[in-house]
Amino acid sequence: MAGKTLYDKLWDSHLVKNLDDGTSLIYIDLHFLHEVTSPQAFEGLRLSGRKPWRSDANLATPDHNVPTTPDERSQGVEGILDPVSKIQVKSLDSNCDEFGISEFQIDDPRHGIVHVIGPEQGRTLPGMTIVCGDSHTSTHGALGSLAHGIGTSEVEHVLATQCLVQKKAKNMLVSVNGQLNPGVTAKDVVLAIIGKIGTAGGTGYTIEFGGQAIRSLSVEGRMTVCNMAIEAGARAGLVAVDEMTIEYVKGRPFAPTGDTLEKAVAAWKGLVSDSDAKFEAVVELDAADIVPQVSWGTSPEMVAPVTGNVPDPATAGNETKQNNYLQALKYMGLEAGTPIQSIKLDRVFIGSCTNSRIEDLRAAAAVVKGRKVADNIKEALVVPGSGLVKKQAEEEGLDRIFTEAGLQWREPGCSMCLAMNADQLGEGEHCASTSNRNFEGRQGFGGRTHLVSPAMAAAAAVHGHFVDVRELELN
Amino acid sequence: MKKFIEEDGLVMPLDRANVDTDYIIPKQFLKSIKRTGFGKNLFDEARYLDKGLPDQDCAGRPVNPDFVMNQPRYQGATILLARVNFGCGSSREHAPWALDDYGFRCIIAPSYADIFFNNCIKNGILLIVLDEKIVDELFRETEATEGYRLAVDLNAQTITKPDGSEIGFDIEDSRKNVLLNGLDDISLTLQNKEEILGFEKQWQEQSPWLFKTIGT
Numbered sequence: 001m002a003g004k005t006l007y008d009k010l011w012d013s014h015l016v017k018n019l020d021d022g023t024s025l026i027y028i029d030l031h032f033l034h035e036v037t038s039p040q041a042f043e044g045l046r047l048s049g050r051k052p053w054r055s056d057a058n059l060a061t062p063d064h065n066v067p068t069t070p071d072e073r074s075q076g077v078e079g080i081l082d083p084v085s086k087i088q089v090k091s092l093d094s095n096c097d098e099f100g101i102s103e104f105q106i107d108d109p110r111h112g113i114v115h116v117i118g119p120e121q122g123r124t125l126p127g128m129t130i131v132c133g134d135s136h137t138s139t140h141g142a143l144g145s146l147a148h149g150i151g152t153s154e155v156e157h158v159l160a161t162q163c164l165v166q167k168k169a170k171n172m173l174v175s176v177n178g179q180l181n182p183g184v185t186a187k188d189v190v191l192a193i194i195g196k197i198g199t200a201g202g203t204g205y206t207i208e209f210g211g212q213a214i215r216s217l218s219v220e221g222r223m224t225v226c227n228m229a230i231e232a233g234a235r236a237g238l239v240a241v242d243e244m245t246i247e248y249v250k251g252r253p254f255a256p257t258g259d260t261l262e263k264a265v266a267a268w269k270g271l272v273s274d275s276d277a278k279f280e281a282v283v284e285l286d287a288a289d290i291v292p293q294v295s296w297g298t299s300p301e302m303v304a305p306v307t308g309n310v311p312d313p314a315t316a317g318n319e320t321k322q323n324n325y326l327q328a329l330k331y332m333g334l335e336a337g338t339p340i341q342s343i344k345l346d347r348v349f350i351g352s353c354t355n356s357r358i359e360d361l362r363a364a365a366a367v368v369k370g371r372k373v374a375d376n377i378k379e380a381l382v383v384p385g386s387g388l389v390k391k392q393a394e395e396e397g398l399d400r401i402f403t404e405a406g407l408q409w410r411e412p413g414c415s416m417c418l419a420m421n422a423d424q425l426g427e428g429e430h431c432a433s434t435s436n437r438n439f440e441g442r443q444g445f446g447g448r449t450h451l452v453s454p455a456m457a458a459a460a461a462v463h464g465h466f467v468d469v470r471e472l473e474l475n
Numbered sequence: 476m477k478k479f480i481e482e483d484g485l486v487m488p489l490d491r492a493n494v495d496t497d498y499i500i501p502k503q504f505l506k507s508i509k510r511t512g513f514g515k516n517l518f519d520e521a522r523y524l525d526k527g528l529p530d531q532d533c534a535g536r537p538v539n540p541d542f543v544m545n546q547p548r549y550q551g552a553t554i555l556l557a558r559v560n561f562g563c564g565s566s567r568e569h570a571p572w573a574l575d576d577y578g579f580r581c582i583i584a585p586s587y588a589d590i591f592f593n594n595c596i597k598n599g600i601l602l603i604v605l606d607e608k609i610v611d612e613l614f615r616e617t618e619a620t621e622g623y624r625l626a627v628d629l630n631a632q633t634i635t636k637p638d639g640s641e642i643g644f645d646i647e648d649s650r651k652n653v654l655l656n657g658l659d660d661i662s663l664t665l666q667n668k669e670e671i672l673g674f675e676k677q678w679q680e681q682s683p684w685l686f687k688t689i690g691t
Contacts, residue, residue: 016674017667021649025667027674029685037567039508050661053671056686065506084506084529091508128685135566135590151568151594152510153660161664163671167647169589199493200560203589233563235589256684264684299493320558320607324492418565420502427526439497439564445526 003274005171006238007206010146010271014129016163026166029128031158032114033060033101035092036420037133041156042095052099053162059123060096060103062089063113064134065420068383068410076107085421099159112386112412115139115353119223120386122252126241126268131158136353136436138229142222143249144241144271146206149230170204172234173279175211178287183470185363186221187355187434187453189213189285190228191293195303197283202234205281208273209239213287219248220357227354228436231300240272294340294466295438295451297328302438304340306456306468312336331440332448333428341466343450346429348373348380348407348461349443350454352417355434356385358392360454364434365398367458370475373406374464380407381423383415407461419443432460477599478657482580483626484553488617489543494557495564496591500573503529513569514576518544548621556613557584562591571598581627583634585610596650599657601629603644629655 004012016025038060045051052058065085072079077093080086089106096103104111110121115136118124126144131137135149150164158164174193193209194201207229214225222239229237239245246265249255256264291305302325304311313325313336329336334343350356350364361384373380382402384390390412393399399409416423417435425431425447434457438449452460455469504516506529519527522544524537538545555574561584562570571594574582580600585607587595595602605613616636617623626635629651634642653660664671679686 014678017670019649021652022647023649025664025671027671027678036505040510040568043508043510048661054675082506088506088508125684127682133566133568135564149566149590151566151571151590151597153568153594153597157661157664160661161671162675163664163667165649165660165664167649199563200586200588203560203586230564230590233560233588254687256687260684264682267682299495320492323490327491418497418502420505437495437497437564439495441501441520442497445501445520 002278003276005273005277005279006144006208006240006271007146007169007171008277010127010129011168013127014146019165023165023167025163026129027163028131028158029057030123030130031058032118032130032132032137033058033092033155034064034114034134035062035088036064037152038095038155039088039091040152041159042099044156045099045159050160052101052159055100057162058101058159059118060092060101061111061114061117062092062106064414064418065089066106066413067421068413068415068423070411073106073411077105109387112389113353113356113414115227116356116385116389119143120252120388122249122255125249125255126245126271131164135230136227138235138237139223139227139353141226141229141236141238142219143245144239144268146236146238148235169206169235170280171278172202172205172207172281172283174207174209174283176209176213176285176287177211178213179216180213180287180290181470183455184290184292185453185455186217186224188290188293190225191295191300191303191451192285192290194228194232194300195293196285197232199231199299199301200233202229202232205234206236206238207232207234209237214239215242218359219244220359223357224354228300231436241268292453292456292469294456295449296332296334296340297325298331298438298440299328300436300438300451302328306340306466308340310334310336310338310340341468343430344376344465345432345460346376346378347425347431348377348457349416349431349433349435350457351381351383351385351415352435353385353414354436355454356383356389358389360434361389361393361398364454364458365401366474367455367469367472368405368407368462369401371405371462373461376464377461380461381410381416382407383410384412386412405462416443432457432466476597476657476659479580479599479601479629479654481626481628482553484580484624485549485551486554486556486617486623486625487543487549487552488556488614490558490614492558493560493563496562496567496570497564499562499570500567501527503527505567505569510572511576513573514578517573517577518542553578553580554625554627555579555582556610556617557582559585559607561587563588566590568594571595571600575600583610583613596653599654601627601654603627603634605642605644609642
């Protein structure tokens with residue numbers, strides 16, 4: 001009998017029952033909630049008179065729709081200026097209170113982006129099934145847990161039953177072989193992967209990321225990679241458990257301790273794909289070929305190396321894809337053949353569940369240290385992923401490096417990644433962003449997003465246009 | 476839950492690949508804590524020339540005459556014809572809520588994103604997958620013929636064209652059953668309560684660290 005993939009193992013260990021119609025009932029260990037996709041689910045529970053199956057398997061925090069300016073945040077939820085946003089954040093507070101669900105409220109020191117605080121607190125553990133009404137739940141797969149986004153109806157379903165009805169996905173292995181070159185980060189790796197397999201390349205699959213380059217990434221870097229599995233169409237991304245994973249988890253507030261930890265570690269060590277496991281699809285990349293990436297279009301698959309040019313739609317394959325490229329170039333205000341490094345920028349955003357952890361902020365700070373933001377940059381935001389990331393960065397003096405260079409140091413939240421709050425692009429503005437989506441209007445009406453790594457965004461802030469971060473000397 | 480049995484309706488073609496859920500319903504409308512009222516902001520950034528605001532009366536807003544949805548011939552459309560990877564990106568169920576609220580009952584495309592697919596089924600919207608060549612043909616016919624309608628029959632798994640010819644489509648039995656009967660899937664899952672409790676008990680014995688009650 002063929003061996004099992006990591007995904008097969010996680011699926012099998014959470015299988016409650018195979019149903020008659022080919023679907024399966026899968027048990028969910030942990031459910032994260034936030035203010036935007038949960039109110040209608042709580043309302044559904046109220047209308048049907050249902051209670052959460054297991055309230056201790058849930059953790060909530062408001063992140064999508066919270067302001068990030070120190071002024072607005074200094075007064076907690078009451079300080080939110082937008083009355084509609086305030087109602088939404090307050091609804092999460094009252095719903096959590098009513099249904100007995102733990103919440104890190106807006107003024108809790110542990111508050112932050114849900115996909116940052118889960119691993120940070122040790123709530124995310126290897127071997128778990130994790131869901132959240134947010135597509136970037138795939139982030140948690142970096143710790144060897146099966147994690148994916150769900151819609152609001154499924155949020156209600158998980159609250160009420162602790163289960164989801166699912167059809168098993170296929171297995172894909174994306175192997176990044178060899179070593180990355182200096183200056184090339186997890187973000188560049190995942191953008192290169194999406195550029196290769198396309199934004200629907202992983203649809204119907206769970207992607208396991210492997211190979212020497214992935215194994216060499218820190219756990220935070222692995223989170224960046226798994227975070228964007230959904231941009232390749234895969235609901236879940238995974239990285240096998242190794243010593244680095246276990247060391248990351250140990251000692252975190254909600255991680256097991258003592259004898260329980262020993263038992264857990266013994267179980268976690270088995271969370272790897274068997275050597276004879278079968279994957280329905282295998283994609284290989286050579287790490288040495290990956291250079292810093294910049295997205296030029298309106299889909300995360302529209303990426304180019306920083307050394308390259310905006311491509312010619314005529315080279316894009318079939319007619320649908322050519323039209324897609326033409327629509328993207330029109331929206332972005334770019335012409336085919338334009339060198340990536342000549343794209344002028346208006347704003348810079350360093351943050352989001354993709355790149356707002358301490359290592360991301362260190363990488364950005366190392367680039368801007370002793371330099372100044374270019375004159376043509378109207379605003380450069382640094383938005384830490386959580387209150388604890390912010391505290392750590394301040395202890396390391398990173399906040400001063402940023403503010404001395406002319407970047408703004410903000411309070412944690414999703415911020416300009418989806419621009420639900422006041423942090424938005426103006427019409428026609430180009431932004432170097434460490435977030436995950438460059439869709440039309442994503443960062444603001446008419447805004448033009450270019451996805452990059454934190455170091456590349458920082459370098460763009462200093463130069464006012466894209467530069468190859470590998471050519472910069474660090475102060 | 477809302478049923479889908481059949482739909483005989485006007486077809487609107489949206490000739491764009493990788494339509495993401497931000498495009499279907501922009502983020503500013505996600506501040507609502509309701510499930511209804513999103514239809515007036517469906518495809519907001521393509522449909523109007525200005526930036527839309529939550530709770531705004533859309534009647535006086537400048538519309539984009541080039542956007543397909545604003546063309547008189549497509550008013551009242553209930554079937555959306557789309558391109559590959561429709562519904563990619565964010566998991567927001569506000570996207571199917573907006574499509575449903577506007578009046579779309581069925582979408583035909585070569586492929587969809589996974590989370591969006593599930594979200595549509597939960598809202599009684601039928602998503603039909605057809606070969607890209609057949610979708611191309613439907614685009615040509617829809618654009619060439621004003622008032623082009625299709626009749627979709629989920630039970631028979633057929634689409635009937637104006638000339639009477641039929642196109643068959645596949646759908647998983649589980650999804651077909653849920654849509655035809657408008658089943659409440661939480662009630663269905665809770666019929667397995669004993670199995671869930673049984674699983675939970677053995678899982679807690681095997682992995683006690685997953686059952687630690689969280690502090691606040």
